[in-house]
Amino acid sequence: MSQLQSLRGMVDLLPEQTRRWQAVEAVARDHFRRAGIEEIRTPLLEVTELFARGIGEGTDVVGKEMYSFLDRGERSCTLRPEGTASAVRAAVQHGLLSQGAQKLWYAGPMFRYERPQAGRQRQFHQIGVECLGVSSARSDVEVIALAWDLLAALGVQGLELEINSLGTPEDRQRYRNQLVAWLEARVDQLDSDSQERLATNPLRILDSKNKATQALLVDAPTLLEALSPESASRFEQVQELLSQLGIPFQVNTRLVRGLDYYGHTAFEITSDQLGAQATVCGGGRYDGLVEQLGGPATPAIGWALGMERLLLVLEAAAQADPEGPAARLTAPSPPTVYLVNRGEAAESAALGVARSLRQLGLSVELDGSGAAFGKQFKRADRSGAAWAVVIGDEEAAAGVLRLKPLLREGEEQRLALNAPSELAEALCQAEQR
The missing domain is CATH 3.40.50.800 (Anticodon-binding domain)
Known part of the structure; x- marks a missing residue:
């Protein structure tokens, strides 16, 4: 009888790896406790409409990557591809938003049908934070600082923070029109994926990994140039508060988040621990999502970090500094x-x-x-x-x-x-x- 194997992109966590994951989760849990953030656990399986409505029909996640199927009741169901929509759905469904601002965190598996590679699998795991009912620039910076301090406490070296403002829906529509007009005049220079996105989700072209497209985009109009005075002022305040906290950052006008619900502050934290800069945490503000999912108009911001990528980074950090916090975190815990x-x-x-x-x-x-x-x-x-x-x-x-x-x-x-x-x-x- 042939030996059974796990599905491609579905990876077992053996005892040594699980111990390291638990150590990371323990540090994260302590950080969240001290920040007054409470854990929420949502189902792995949701109705497909949750992600189609929340993430956006035109995104690659919904269009190409979700694990969706009809159950025995002929309902379209999807293994969750990310955690934000589920957390928001739970907060709306159970009336949490009527109790004031909600600071929530989650940890667990997500599913996307992508090409497996180091640090990215079809079943992957995230730790995420969602703060619902907070609207100020200060709340943006508090959430960013929480992620920055957690990664630093874990021993991740070479951290860099990139930020951008996606503005309001009106700002983005104004920018979208400018960008589409600029790209249509150069459509023959775009890669095939970007040509497809031009009609469905042109802002995602800014995130293209194609080198020729990236070179072309150097001269493209930027979102910052399309921001209203109010949006620009808000982004300035975010930068000032980050500087006050001593958190270094770079403004990246090409930084967009891959999901439709983001607006205003968007950010990524990268590390050079693996040689080249690798993203370990990303997030941003999504003020329209709660209303999109049937709740009251509610401002919100959050982030997620990928555990698989983070563990690779921590292993590299442990090798680089055998006496450092990452090495202590990943070291076995001997019995007494x-x-x-x-x-x-x-x-x-x-x-x-x-x-x-x-x-x-x-x-x-x-x-x-x-x-x-x-x-x-x-x-x-x-x-x-x-x-x-x-x-x-x-x-x-x-x-x-x-x-x-x-x-x-x-x-x-x-x-x-x-x-x-x-x-x-x-x-x-x-x-x-």
Whole structure:
């Protein structure tokens, strides 16, 4: 019988990788707690209309990349391709917006049918923040600072912030008209994808990865030139507040977000940790989305970071600085105690000791191999544990265990087998010495 494999672009997270993910999530969770941001969990599967209406019919995500199908009730359903629309739908559906501004975060898998590559899979994972009911330039900067500080705390090096203003819908329509007229005069110089987008979503041409198109766009009109005085003033305020916080930034007039619901502040945070600049976080303001999804007119801003790309960046950071925060974050967490045991009576006693120590809050790895003591001690050394607790049949018969230091010099101690609190106390006293 042939061996089954995971689908292309659907990647398993093995224990070592999962441990690193959990460490990142723990740091993020603590940052969000200190900022008063609460977690929300939404379904993986939503009605297709949510994304068609929220993201936009003309986007690549809706047109080419979504996993959509009819369920048994003949309803069109979609595996969520991003987290914002689901978070907003939940806030509207459950009346959260009537309770005042909502600061929410989420983490989990998203799905897009793209060509898999390093840091980008068809099932990918994001951590995101959505702040609903906040409208000021200050709230834009607070959200950007939260992302910047989280990445810095994780140990990501070479951070750069790029910002732009997408203005109001009126600003964008004015700019769209200018851009389309300019591009139509040069349509034969555009790549095929950009020629397609010219009729459906011309602003996305600014985000083209085609080098010839990018070279052409150097002389194109910019969105900043089309901003109303009010929009321009708001963007100036964002820049001033970022400068006050000491967060360096560059204005990138070509920066657009790939989804239709964005307006005013848009931003990306990149890192050069992988050699070339790689985007690790992106977001912006989306004041019209809540109303598009059936809620009251509500200003909002958010961002998301991709876990797969972030973990690649953190691994590079750990290699570059073995003593830095990224290295500490991705390092294995060794047990406090490795429990070496052999013999029928010893193995029975060891199971009870391991359970009791764990109940007292200690991390204990119980060797279940039944191998010779020498082999078990080699595994104990490789585990990184600070202490070995040794129980053989001789110790079990005498009602004792041996506590042996593995990472420091010290005398071996013999302690009562049935007194786990005494053992825990001995470990605590030894750590303090």
